[in-house]
Amino acid sequence: MTITEFISQRELAARIAAMGAEIRRDAGSDTPIHLVCVLKGAFMFLADLIREIGGDVTCDFIVVRSYAGTSTTGQVQMIKDLGHPIDDRYVVIVEDIVDTGLTLAHLQEVFHTRRPSHLKTVCLLSKPSRRKVEVPVDYVGFTIENKFVVGYGLDYGEQFRNLPYIGVVEGMA
Ligand code: 5GP
Numbered sequence: 001m002t003i004t005e006f007i008s009q010r011e012l013a014a015r016i017a018a019m020g021a022e023i024r025r026d027a028g029s030d031t032p033i034h035l036v037c038v039l040k041g042a043f044m045f046l047a048d049l050i051r052e053i054g055g056d057v058t059c060d061f062i063v064v065r066s067y068a069g070t071s072t073t074g075q076v077q078m079i080k081d082l083g084h085p086i087d088d089r090y091v092v093i094v095e096d097i098v099d100t101g102l103t104l105a106h107l108q109e110v111f112h113t114r115r116p117s118h119l120k121t122v123c124l125l126s127k128p129s130r131r132k133v134e135v136p137v138d139y140v141g142f143t144i145e146n147k148f149v150v151g152y153g154l155d156y157g158e159q160f161r162n163l164p165y166i167g168v169v170e171g172m173a
Contacts, residue, residue, distance in 0.1 A: 003160065003167035006149060007142060012124075012165065013048070015141050019122060020052025022139060027090055027118075032056040034089045034116075036082065038107065039063045040161070041096030044153035045124045045141075049094060060084055066103040076106040091116040092138075096154055097125040101135040108135065125149065125166070148172065 027033050033053060037046040039061050050057055063080035091111065098104050104121060111119055122139040129146050150156045151163030160167070 001172060002170045003150060003163065004170055005165050006144075006147070006168045007152075007166035009164045012141075012152060016045070016048050016124075017052045019139050019141060020049055020054075023049075023092060023120070023122065024053050024055060026120075026138075029055060031090050032058065034084075034086060034091050035059040035094050036086070036091055036111070037061045037094045038096070038103070039080070041154050042094050042124070044161075045096060046094050049122070060086075062107075064103055064107070076103050078110070086111060086114050086116045088115070088117050090118045091120070093119070093121040095121065095123040097127065097149070098123045098135065098137055098140075099127050099130045100132040102133060104137070105133045105135045124152075142166075 023033065033056065035046060035050060035057065037043060037059060046059060050059060060082050062078060062082055064076055064078055066076045093107060095104055108119065120138040121136065123137050124141040126137060126140045126143050127146055128143060147168045149166050150160035150169055151165050151167045153161050155161045156169055
């Protein structure tokens, strides 16, 4: 199995800086922004993104499981829920990648019922050709083809999260 670099550290940093600025601009300079990071895959993205959003920003973490190996199970399980309420808050869901859209659609549905003042979504990567459900995503880092990617927080069997770039797995079993 080999990993080929697909999106470099430099490209990630530039795009994330632009997204952070856009999120702050859209929210308004005085609005407290509450980021909800979807673990595990989005931890590295959250760490970089939060430093690119100036002003008042807080974060919380949820853990979902929706994937086994490289094919979706279609099941979304919330293993760890939010630690703080989100009612009346300007919430931005931070996702690593939107593939079929099932995970995000489920999270948006659950969070809408908790009545945030705003519910936005940012994802680092999107694979539109794989969508099974239409799901709104306000900020997309990179739109990619149907490739299985790893690195920068994303895993294959829990490996490769530590790569500082996004890579494509070649010769996968
Ligand atoms: P969805 O519910 O949109 O099908 O899948 C979302 C989750 O599947 C992502 O948060 C991510 O954990 C996982 N996933 C989807 N595509 C990929 C991929 O190319 N590589 C990795 N490592 N995980 C993926």
